[in-house]
Amino acid sequence: MRQNRVIGMAGAGGDGIVAAGEALIHAAARQGYYAVMTKSFGSQIRGGESSCRVRLSTSPVHCSGGVLDIAVALSWDDFLKFGAELPVGGATVVVYDTASGVLPEVVPLVGVRPAEVISAPITDLAMEAAGSERAKNTVVLGMLARWLGLEAGTLLQGIRHRLERKGLEVVAAAERAFGSGLAYAAEHPLALAQTLTSPQPGAPPKILADGNTMCAAAALFAGCRFFGGYPITPSSEIMQVLSREIWKYGGALLQAEDEIAGVAAAVGASFAGSKAMTATSGPGMSLKTEILGLASIAELPLVIVNVQRGGPSTGMPTKSEQSDLFQAVFSAHGDVVRPVLAPTGVGDTFATTVEAFNLAERYQTPVIILSDQEIAQRKESLDRFEVADLRVEERQLPSAADLERYARFRLTDSGVSALSHPGLEGGTYLASGIEHLEDGSPTASGEAHLRMNEKRFRKLRPLQRRRDLFRVEGDADAPLALLSWGSTAGICREALELARADGLRAKLLIPILLFPVAEAIYREFFASVKAGLVVEQSHQGQLYRILRMYLDLPAGVRMLARSGANPFLPAEVAGRLHECAADLRQRTAPALQPQE
Amino acid sequence: MSPTPHTSATTHAKQFRSDRKPIWCPGCGDYGVVQALARALAAIGRPPHEIAFVSGIGCSSRIPGYTTAYGFNSVHGRALPIALGIKMANPELLVLVAGGDGDGFSIGGGHLAHTARRNPDLTYLVMDNQIYGLTKGQLSPTSPQGLRTATSSYGSLERPINPLLMMLAFGTGFVAQGTPADMAGLAQLIEAGIRYPGFAFINVESPCVTFGEPDRQLKDHKARMQPLEAAGHDPSDRLRAMARAQEYGGTLWTGVLFRDPEPPPTYDAAVRERQETLAADALPRDRILDLFELGSGG
Numbered sequence: 001m002r003q004n005r006v007i008g009m010a011g012a013g014g015d016g017i018v019a020a021g022e023a024l025i026h027a028a029a030r031q032g033y034y035a036v037m038t039k040s041f042g043s044q045i046r047g048g049e050s051s052c053r054v055r056l057s058t059s060p061v062h063c064s065g066g067v068l069d070i071a072v073a074l075s076w077d078d079f080l081k082f083g084a085e086l087p088v089g090g091a092t093v094v095v096y097d098t099a100s101g102v103l104p105e106v107v108p109l110v111g112v113r114p115a116e117v118i119s120a121p122i123t124d125l126a127m128e129a130a131g132s133e134r135a136k137n138t139v140v141l142g143m144l145a146r147w148l149g150l151e152a153g154t155l156l157q158g159i160r161h162r163l164e165r166k167g168l169e170v171v172a173a174a175e176r177a178f179g180s181g182l183a184y185a186a187e188h189p190l191a192l193a194q195t196l197t198s199p200q201p202g203a204p205p206k207i208l209a210d211g212n213t214m215c216a217a218a219a220l221f222a223g224c225r226f227f228g229g230y231p232i233t234p235s236s237e238i239m240q241v242l243s244r245e246i247w248k249y250g251g252a253l254l255q256a257e258d259e260i261a262g263v264a265a266a267v268g269a270s271f272a273g274s275k276a277m278t279a280t281s282g283p284g285m286s287l288k289t290e291i292l293g294l295a296s297i298a299e300l301p302l303v304i305v306n307v308q309r310g311g312p313s314t315g316m317p318t319k320s321e322q323s324d325l326f327q328a329v330f331s332a333h334g335d336v337v338r339p340v341l342a343p344t345g346v347g348d349t350f351a352t353t354v355e356a357f358n359l360a361e362r363y364q365t366p367v368i369i370l371s372d373q374e375i376a377q378r379k380e381s382l383d384r385f386e387v388a389d390l391r392v393e394e395r396q397l398p399s400a401a402d403l404e405r406y407a408r409f410r411l412t413d414s415g416v417s418a419l420s421h422p423g424l425e426g427g428t429y430l431a432s433g434i435e436h437l438e439d440g441s442p443t444a445s446g447e448a449h450l451r452m453n454e455k456r457f458r459k460l461r462p463l464q465r466r467r468d469l470f471r472v473e474g475d476a477d478a479p480l481a482l483l484s485w486g487s488t489a490g491i492c493r494e495a496l497e498l499a500r501a502d503g504l505r506a507k508l509l510i511p512i513l514l515f516p517v518a519e520a521i522y523r524e525f526f527a528s529v530k531a532g533l534v535v536e537q538s539h540q541g542q543l544y545r546i547l548r549m550y551l552d553l554p555a556g557v558r559m560l561a562r563s564g565a566n567p568f569l570p571a572e573v574a575g576r577l578h579e580c581a582a583d584l585r586q587r588t589a590p591a592l593q594p595q596e
Numbered sequence: 597m598s599p600t601p602h603t604s605a606t607t608h609a610k611q612f613r614s615d616r617k618p619i620w621c622p623g624c625g626d627y628g629v630v631q632a633l634a635r636a637l638a639a640i641g642r643p644p645h646e647i648a649f650v651s652g653i654g655c656s657s658r659i660p661g662y663t664t665a666y667g668f669n670s671v672h673g674r675a676l677p678i679a680l681g682i683k684m685a686n687p688e689l690l691v692l693v694a695g696g697d698g699d700g701f702s703i704g705g706g707h708l709a710h711t712a713r714r715n716p717d718l719t720y721l722v723m724d725n726q727i728y729g730l731t732k733g734q735l736s737p738t739s740p741q742g743l744r745t746a747t748s749s750y751g752s753l754e755r756p757i758n759p760l761l762m763m764l765a766f767g768t769g770f771v772a773q774g775t776p777a778d779m780a781g782l783a784q785l786i787e788a789g790i791r792y793p794g795f796a797f798i799n800v801e802s803p804c805v806t807f808g809e810p811d812r813q814l815k816d817h818k819a820r821m822q823p824l825e826a827a828g829h830d831p832s833d834r835l836r837a838m839a840r841a842q843e844y845g846g847t848l849w850t851g852v853l854f855r856d857p858e859p860p861p862t863y864d865a866a867v868r869e870r871q872e873t874l875a876a877d878a879l880p881r882d883r884i885l886d887l888f889e890l891g892s893g894g
Contacts, residue, residue: 030890207888214888221884226685228677245887248878252684252867257710261677264670268681271668272648272689276681294671388882422648422666422682422689430660430667433653441616442661442669 001197004057006065008086011074013047016137021052023141027155028056029206029381032199036064037379040085041318049078051086058197062345062490066569068092070194072140076100076108084566091115093190099123115192129180130173138174142181149195152182204383211349211376212237215305218353219277222392225251226269226276228262233317234373235307238279259287267291270300271431273421275357279305282324292366293332298431301360301395308372310564320373321564322486325542328368329515335453337460340515342370344489346380352512358393363459364419374487395419398427407438411451415459464518474507480581481532482508488537495573504581517550531556531580535573539563556584608638614664620655625802625814626723628776630662636786642690649692650679652699655730656723659694673704676711683716687864694721698728701737701757712766712795716863719789719796725804733807760841760853763797764834769856770796773849777817781850794859824851832857
């Protein structure tokens with residue numbers, strides 16, 4: 001019995017590969033399994049190749065897993081286009097459609113001999129059972145249900161629900177196709193059994209969510225009442241969900257004429273007293289940059305989500321990458337600092353988003369949430385968690401005393417000054433992108449500029465002490481370390497488990513707060529560290545380089561950085577950590593070995 | 597010249613003027629605009645704290661700071677979307693927008709059509725001086741063709757934008773033109789624009805005393821301006837308004853070119869209505885994760 005299985009499927013656009021994956025994760029969630037599903041497409045709008053990976057587990061999962069346990073190729077051409085996104089290894093069971101005409105001995109996999117190769121008559125079974133090739137995905141679902149030991153009834157219920165509106169005939173045909181898949185798998189048991197252990201009885205009920213929808217839900221929870229944005233992959237679902245929901249909460253949504261107008265309207269709404277947000281991806285983020293600077297100098301709360309994709313320019317809109325950290329930290333001209341937060345999975349996207357709103361309101365500043373395509377668009381089955389305990393903060397309005405001689409930008413010890421808004425009597429002021437005096441009057445005084453810059457940096461200083469925005473796992477005094485962020489952090493959590501299971505003493509630091517750099521927290525973490533890796537999905541290793549601006553990292557800490565699309569595999573990262581350990585042993589070995 | 601007699605209206609108008617000293621050159625048309633605006637606001641009668649006044653960048657965009665309203669002197673070209681966000685967040689506010697011809701028709705030109713088609717209840721004043729003044733005399737989108745400026749050394753190769761025709765074509769419900777040479781008339785136009793329930797555009801020919809053409813100053817305006825009303829113009833007819841608008845750059849028409857006789861519903865009213873319709877469907881905050889409850893689907 002298996003506690004964890006990864007299934008990868010690929011086919012042509014009309015093959016219903018993603019629908020099959022959706023059916024699988026939905027049924028698994030209802031049965032109480034933890035699960036992750038990612039989908040990947042070619043760049044075509046319709047047609048072309050499509051694929052999905054579904055990982056099922058009896059314990060919580062932090063990434064979409066490593067090498068596939070079961071690979072399903074409806075067409076080899078389509079399967080191979082996904083390369084390392086659907087990695088096949090020596091323990092993989094490969095199932096493909098006999099109709100492809102390929103013999104099992106010569107499947108087009110280079111440099112790997114899978115554990116088992118099954119040529120299954122998927123098209124024939126679909127034609128026989130349903131009279132249509134379109135039922136191929138349902139045949140595959142039947143096979144997987146049997147081989148994985150999932151409840152056929154739960155899957156069938158989902159299939160029925162999905163097809164209901166297409167009429168009884170279609171439902172009956174799908175049921176036959178599912179049944180023929182089940183029967184085929186029963187007659188062809190796998191040599192390498194893939195049956196999953198049943199979920200723990202009484203396991204908490206699961207919810208099924210993607211990162212973008214989770215972000216939208218958290219925004220509503222945090223009190224976001226205005227969204228301004230422009231459609232862009234892979235962030236659009238945030239706007240789509242809010243376009244359905246935000247009105248119900250007395251909020252409003254603007255699909256603006258461009259990315260700049262979207263964020264400008266959000267800044268306007270914030271000036272008017274509403275919690276406001278925008279969401280975008282790389283190219284949109286570039287366009288919004290000037291307004292980002294405006295929100296900083298006008299000290300207006302604003303949450304900006306950047307769901308990262310491969311860049312620069314149009315880059316790879318449907319693929320994940322972590323290459324916008326420099327932009328998040330350093331963009332907008334002038335001396336400017338803004339908090340940058342990164343969630344690591346679908347679940348913690350909720351708390352991270354709420355925190356972003358809290359920081360924005362408390363410090364009257366734009367806050368960037370750096371999500372990435374992987375966590376934003378993947379679906380997870382996870383335990384339903386309690387949200388009622390999460391704190392929600394409101395901006396500091398002027399008190400009666402403040403209003404007696406109101407100065408919007410008063411130089412306070414904390415750097416935070418009370419924020420009025422239109423409608424509030426006695427609180428009128430001039431907000432501006434031009435440097436200003438305490439009362440908001442424009443100024444060209446160097447002295448005033450110096451003091452205001454100090455104020456805008458000073459107010460964010462307490463972030464240096466926010467230990468709760470860092471997660472540490474593993475052996476506290478370990479000499480080996482991993483450090484990672486965003487979706488790659490989930491991969492490193494599993495890599496750490498693998499490495500420790502192999503006997504390495506190691507630990508992992510995951511910053512949710514990427515900037516400003518909380519120097520003391522890193523120093524404390526690295527105190528015991530002799531060697532390690534900063535793991536991230538970018539060519540430059542952007543977090544590694546930013547950390548080196550602020551800290552002296554231990555000599556043995558290097559970067560493990562790779563461009564996007566192909567995620568790291570947990571075993572790959574664990575392997576690299578073993579190499580670090582070996583290097584370390586060599587470095588610290590005495591010059592002369594003692595005699596035996 | 598005898599001082600203007602203190603009427604109750606002008607005393608009241610002072611309430612809307614801040615004590616900041618304008619950066620404008622002596623003789624700049626914008627002094628008259630802020631004065632006319634203050635008079636219009638006095639006539640409207642809303643207190644300053646219920647007014648949000650947004651601008652972009654340029655000489656004229658300094659204007660919110662010279663009033664006692666909530667001001668937002670933002671970045672170049674983005675005053676309209678910022679104002680839209682304000683109005684959507686709080687439709688109760690009186691929201692004014694102002695800027696120059698460069699700010700509105702050039703760097704921010706992309707927002708005009710979209711603001712007009714959405715029809716939020718905003719009043720937009722453009723102080724059109726056909727030149728970039730703050731940056732010291734470069735070509736603007738309304739500079740006449742052939743004009744020699746700091747960046748068109750041999751004369752401009754471009755035809756100017758016609759802001760009146762453009763805004764009428766975009767479907768703007770209220771389009772007017774004024775000049776500070778006729779302060780009383782300008783104040784009335786601004787008041788009418790604010791009272792119009794929807795997006796109102798007022799092009800104010802406000803000459804640049806330093807970099808503008810010497811024969812296009814206030815004195816010249818006074819001599820040239822032609823009140824539309826006196827010409828028997830019917831402001832309820834968009835096509836006739838467009839015919840008059842063709843004369844932009846030639847005849848200096850002042851007054852209301854077009855006022856939609858049947859103003860369509862405003863964007864902010866539609867926003868409010870949608871919020872009210874859907875309010876009952878909101879999940880209690882602590883149950884927000886119900887969005888992810890597993891239905892029977894798959």
